Amino acid sequence: MTTEIVLMPDVDGAGDVVEYCIELGDEITAGDPMLVIESDKASVEIPASISGLVTEWLVQIGDRVSKDHPLAQVKITAQETPVHEPINTDTQVETVLTEKTAKSSPAVLSANQMPAPQSPVSVTPAISNSVIKQQGSYYAGPAVRKLAREFSVNLTQVNGTGPGGRILKENIHAYVKQQLIKASQPVISSAAIPPLPKEDFSRFGDTDTQSLSSIAKATSAHMTRCWLNIPHVTLFDETNISDLEAFRKTIQPEAYGLEKTPSILPFIVLTIARALVKFPRFNSSLHPDGTQLIYKQYTNIGVAVDTPAGLVVPVIRNANQQSVSQLASTINALANKARNKQLKIADMQGGCFTISSLGSNGGSGFTPIINGPEVAILGVGKATIKPVWDGEAFQPGLLLPLSLSFDHRVINGAEAGRFMAYISNKLRDIKQLLL
Missing domain, CATH: 4.10.320.10 (E3-binding domain)
Structure with missing residues (x-):
């Protein structure tokens, strides 16, 4: 094996070495770019004139080089005589022209703003399309x-x-x-949102500081992420559940293996499960790249449960395949596990849609935060008796307030309206729900 020296070709002037295109020990082929030099007018790649193994750089970044300056030492590995082809001085390279102050503050020039070069920069055709560009x-x-x-x-x-x-x-x-x-x-705040100022509350009286539970900390971080990343819109409605409530009170729990009469929640879960099948867009998630929707072929419903340690959301698997009595039993079992701190991570994963019910605690409506990466959540308030017009007179009716928050990137208002109408109609007419 022999060693050859690659020399700087004639590029109409001198330039500074600004970048190595290869590493020591790399194999190169004649015509491959070796390094980049920059003059006051242009930046160009300098090609290898021979093929072989680069063993040593003879210039350093920042060195000023001109024609015939030694650039690198190359060990000839092929069994052939190195050929030193002359530089084609007739082929003009594509250049990036800058003002002479570009080294301290490079500017981007459009084609009609570029000043004509004082002299063209010419190198081999092999690098005519590989010049550094400002983009x-x-x-x-x-x-x-x-x-x-x-x-x-x-x-x-x-x-x-x-x-x-x-x-x-x-x-x-x-x-x-x-x-x-x-x-x-974990990202729990937006850089665009200034933090609240720190306050010394002890200035106004006695205070007591207590640490949040692990569940509360995790919930806080997750809810903050969801609120900051998902454009929420909330749709409110009321549905007359008088017939549903009358039917619910006739249920004999022992006949279905239940400990007690099921609450209204299993009926709502079944309604949502049916709605997700009819409106599959609500059973999807937005891909992280924001350009695709992932439709789920399963129907898992999360139910928010309030525990002494904080809010948790256990998930009911394949809710659309269960009866009201089965759902009631599943909900009770999950709620007991949650309150006794027996839930596993797997019990809270894989949800498609979440229901957050205030039950009898009160509240005529609220704006629930979407449990991302889901695209919607239903908030359920306290049912109250109100006058309902039946076409001839006002009659007392048990009205249930519903709040549907949805991701406006995925769901528009008309779709949300149809989804809410479906839920209301099914809960209003219990026969439709059970058929």
Whole structure:
């Protein structure tokens, strides 16, 4: 094996070495870009004139080089005589022209703003389409652009520390590392939202500070993420459940293996399960890239349960395949496990839709926060007796307030209205629900 020296070709003037396109020990082929030089007018790749193994750089980043300056030492690995082809001085390279102040503040020039070069920069045809370009607000060489593509990095988001603000490989690695660290940390606030000022409440009287439970901390972080990331819209309605309530009171729990008469919640769960089958968009999740919807072929309903440690949401699997009595039994079992801190992580995963019921605690309506990545949630208030017009006179009716919060990126108002109307009609006419 023999060793050859790659010399700087004639590129009409001198330039500074700003980037290596390959690493020591890499195999190159004649015509492959080796390094990038930058003059006051343009940035160009310098090709290898021979094929072989790069063993040593003879220039450093920042060195000023001109014609015939030694660039690198190459060990010839192929059993052939190295051929030194002359530089084609008739082929003009695509250049990026900047003002001479570009090194301290590179500017982006449109085609009609570019000043004509004093003399054309000419290199081999092999690199005529591989010149460094300024795109948007970044300034990077081909090797850096290739690395950025491999990591799917948007170069406009990377701060360059090289000469004239040039983006280096080290900048790409630092950016990727920073993004990985950021992704591993839970986001519970938006940078665009200033934090509340810290207050010393003890100035006004005695205070007592207690730590939140682990469940409360997790719920707080999750709800904050959902509220900040999902554009919520809430639709309110009232449905007359007088017939449903009358039917519910006739149920003999022992006949169905139940400990007590089921509440209205199992009926609501069954209604939602049927609605998700009829309106599959409510049984979907928005893909993280924001361009696709993931439709689920299963119907799992989460039910919010208030416990001394905080709010938890156990999930009822395949709710559409269960009867009212089965749902009542499942809900009671999950609620007992929640209050006794016996829920497993798996018991709270895989939900498609969540129901949050205030029960008899009161409230004529509220705006429930969507349990992302789900796209909707139903809030259920306290049923109250109100006058209802039957076409001839006002009659007392038991009206149940409902609040449907939905992700406006996925669901529009008309779809939400149809979904709510379906729920109201099924709860109003118990025969429709049970058929």
